[in-house]
Amino acid sequence: MRGNALAVIIAVGFAASLNSAQAQNYPTRAITLVIPFAPGGSTSIVGRGIADKMSELLGEKVVVDNRPGAGGTIGTKAVAKSDPDGYTLVLGYTGTLAIGPSLYKSAGYDPRKEPSLYKSAGYDPRKDFAPIGLIGNAPNSLVVHPSFPAKTVAELIAHAKANPGKVNFGSAGAGTVSHITGEYFARTAGITLVHIPYKGTGPALTDLLGGHIPMAFAPIPASHPNVSAGKLRALAVTSTTRSSLLPDVPTMAEAGLAGFDASLYYGLAAPAGTPRPIIDKLNKVLRDALGSDEVKRQLANDGTEITPGTPEDYADFIDKDEKKWSQLIKTSGVEQE
Incomplete structure (x- = not known):
């Protein structure tokens, strides 16, 4: 022993x-x-x-x-x-x-x-x-193509309710933060969105910039340059506080969805x-x-x-x-x- x-x-x-x-x-x-x-x-x-x-x-x-x-x-x-x-x-x-x-x-x-x-x-x-x-x-951001009619989260929700199952959103892929955030948003807002998965945030933003999809949930580090350049419009951030990069963009809670928090x-x-x-x-x-x-x-x-x-x-x-x-x-x- x-x-x-x-x-x-x-x-x-x-x-x-x-x-x-x-x-x-x-x-x-x-x-x-x-x-x-x-x-x-x-x-x-x-x-x-x-x-x-x-x-x-x-x-x-x-x-x-x-x-x-x-x-x-x-x-x-x-x-x-x-x-x-x-x-x-x-x-x-x-x-x-x-x-x-x-x-x-x-x-x-x-x-x-x-x-x-x-x-x-x-x-x-x-x-x-x-x-x-x-x-x-870093929080995600809800961004839309400039041609999309909604300029606020409330307007987006109203548009989606008037067009059930006809509004697509892109994500970095099935099961990613941006995908679940989109589903979480849709459930919280009481709307139906169609998920379009991509193999990463980059490809999703490329299609969004090209107008092939109307909206996407994307991390601020990736979306911010295009928002600053006016190529995309940010409707909200998914954290409980505003982003220093997008100080004029409201949080989801400020936009009417109390308690919403989906940071990454x-x-x-x-x-x-x-x-x-x-x-x-x-x-x-x-x-x-x-x-x-x-x-x-x-x-x-x-x-x-x-x-x-x-x-x-x-x-x-x-x-x-x-x-x-x-x-x-x-x-x-x-x-x-």
């Missing part, structure tokens, strides 16, 4: 020493940051800015790899199944770590009692990732099992990047409020965010098979 106990102690000590040595030498080659959406959307805007600064601080390139599809679950699942060596990371996002796993489930599902139901999404946001840290948050959050995560010393090093570099004037300015210009923290802070946030959006999904009546 004593021999076995000693062997365990030695093994644990050796593993700790090995992990510490790995962290000291890490990284020795390029790191891949998977952004699970198409280029041009908010995740790419935020992710590329973080990747560039982290590359500078780490002394090794952080290469962005856009892998869109299935509401961001394809790229996220790929990272969950990657080697836990610190060389494959994912830009965590409300749509992939809170909505995706909640969407592919049965009614009344409790993730603490029925973790096997995560099999449809292909990963468990609580068990399959090692959270590195939060980056920040970004973070950085690695596959579960990644050595803690590497996670700690990445957390420090991430926080240093977020504290730099360059990144602060860039994210502020994109309407993202920086909210750095520890890996434990992010793990706790993922748990709470998944529960919140699971309830919103039930409220909206949306479910994916």
Whole structure:
């Protein structure tokens, strides 16, 4: 018994020493940051800015790899199944770590009692990732093409009620934040909208700018430049407070939908099992990047409020965010098979 106990102690000590040595030498080659959406959307805007600064601080390139599809679950699942060596990371996002796993489930599902139901999404946001840290948050915006007759949320609701089932809205894809936000809006407003999914915010905005769809829910970092240029009209933001980038645009609550709140959050995560010393090093570099004037300015210009923290802070946030959006999904009546 004593021999076995000693062997365990030695093994644990050796593993700790090995992990510490790995962290000291890490990284020795390029790191891949998977952004699970198409280029041009908010995740790419935020992710590329973080990747560039982290590359500078780490002394090794952080290469962005856009892998869109299935509401961001394809790229996220790929990272969950990657080697836990610190060389494959994912830009965590409300749509992939809170909505995706909640969407592919049965009614009344409790993730603490029925973790096997995560099999449809292909990963468990609580068990399959090692959270590195939060980056920040930003609300979605309800934007319409200039030719759309509604100039306010109230006018949009009235128009939709007069034309049931004839008003389309675009999103970054089935099961994404923008999709669920649209369904949540329609349910709250008592209207019927037709969902048009795209493979990312970028493609959705391209069709909106071209007049192929009349409206969309899009993150402010992606929609703001076109709103400022007069190419799109913003009717509302989905957070509880106004955006500093769109100070004249009301919140949904101010527009008449009391209690409406659908903000989105970004973070950085690695596959579960990644050595803690590497996670700690990445957390420090991430926080240093977020504290730099360059990144602060860039994210502020994109309407993202920086909210750095520890890996434990992010793990706790993922748990709470998944529960919140699971309830919103039930409220909206949306479910994916």
